[in-house]
Amino acid sequence: MKKVFATLTVFAMLSLGSVAVMAQEEAAPVAAETEQVAEEAAPAEAVAVEAPADEDGGLVALHQWLKTKFIEGGAGFMAVTFLCLVFGLALCIERIIYLSLSKTNTKDLLAKVEEALKSGGIDAALEVCRNTRGPVASIFYQGLSRYDEGVDVVEKTVASYGGVQLGLLEKNLSWITLFIAIAPSMGFMGTIVGMIEAFDKIQQVGDMSATVVAGGIKVALLTTLAGLIIAIILQIFYNYILSLVEGLVNEMEDSSISLLDLVVRYDAEQKK
Numbered sequence: 241m242k243k244v245f246a247t248l249t250v251f252a253m254l255s256l257g258s259v260a261v262m263a264q265e266e267a268a269p270v271a272a273e274t275e276q277v278a279e280e281a282a283p284a285e286a287v288a289v290e291a292p293a294d295e296d297g298g299l300v301a302l303h304q305w306l307k308t309k310f311i312e313g314g315a316g317f318m319a320v321t322f323l324c325l326v327f328g329l330a331l332c333i334e335r336i337i338y339l340s341l342s343k344t345n346t347k348d349l350l351a352k353v354e355e356a357l358k359s360g361g362i363d364a365a366l367e368v369c370r371n372t373r374g375p376v377a378s379i380f381y382q383g384l385s386r387y388d389e390g391v392d393v394v395e396k397t398v399a400s401y402g403g404v405q406l407g408l409l410e411k412n413l414s415w416i417t418l419f420i421a422i423a424p425s426m427g428f429m430g431t432i433v434g435m436i437e438a439f440d441k442i443q444q445v446g447d448m449s450a451t452v453v454a455g456g457i458k459v460a461l462l463t464t465l466a467g468l469i470i471a472i473i474l475q476i477f478y479n480y481i482l483s484l485v486e487g488l489v490n491e492m493e494d495s496s497i498s499l500l501d502l503v504v505r506y507d508a509e510q511k512k
Contacts, residue, residue: 318466321426325470328419331412332477339409339484344374346495353380353499357506362387375405375488376495383499391500391507398496405492409485413478420474427467434460 349372356364362384369381383398438457 318430318463321423321463321466321470324419324423324426325473328416328423328470328474329477331416331419332474332481335412335416335481336477336484339481339488342374342409342488344372344376344491346376346491346498349377349380350495350498350502353384354502357502375409376492379405379492379496380499383496384503387503387507391503394503395500398499402492402496406489409488413481413485416474416478416481420471420478423470423474424464424467427464430463430467431460434458434463 349368352368352372353365356368360367366381366384369377369384379398379401382401383394386393386397434457438460
């Protein structure tokens with residue numbers, strides 16, 4: 241988790257640095273071109289100066305608009321909602337990476353375990369599980385390691401360790417739901433603060449005009465909008481993570497039943 245936060249921090253610093261460098265690189269050619277064209281006719285100068293504005297004007301305008309709305313919404317509330325987005329996305333990315341790495345080709349693993357049981361017994365099957373990544377292989381390993389105690393113990397071990405792996409798959413999901421709840425809550429709190437400011441201005445001026453209350457209402461609407469947008473983004477990632485967890489849980493349950501069938505057949509063959 242610390243590595244994920246550190247990576248995001250470094251990425252943000254590099255992004256800001258690259259933006260500054262790009263701004264300096266763009267400013268230098270424009271200045272040189274302006275000096276060169278200054279010696280020529282005035283119409284040519286106007287064309288040369290307006291060309292870069294046409295290329296980057298959209299991005300600059302968008303950045304300026306976002307910065308303006310961030311300040312108008314109140315730096316305190318907007319900063320907290322933005323931090324909810326950053327930390328929430330960091331946890332979502334960590335979960336997605338972990339769950340993606342936890343996927344295992346269960347059919348291939350079962351085939352290898354079955355072949356190992358036929359050729360080398362339990363020890364060979366344990367070696368296959370030990371060299372395979374993922375929760376399914378871990379469940380197989382824990383179950384097969386208790387084979388000497390009986391098939392019933394293997395079944396109970398598989399069920400118990402399946403619950404442990406489920407807990408690992410759902411790790412940090414509660415924190416994501418926390419940030420989903422905090423973001424709109426901070427937006428609504430900003431709404432209340434903005435309305436209080438609007439009524440304070442009305443009380444001070446003694447006149448309820450649109451100009452007096454516009455500032456407070458703008459703060460209220462902007463903070464609410466930011467909180468809802470961030471909550472929607474995190475909710476989408478959260479539901480995607482839940483779908484990954486459900487898929488892995490289904491694989492764990494199906495493969496566990498197949499493993500128990502293999503163990504029962506192997507035990508019957510050993511008793512013959």
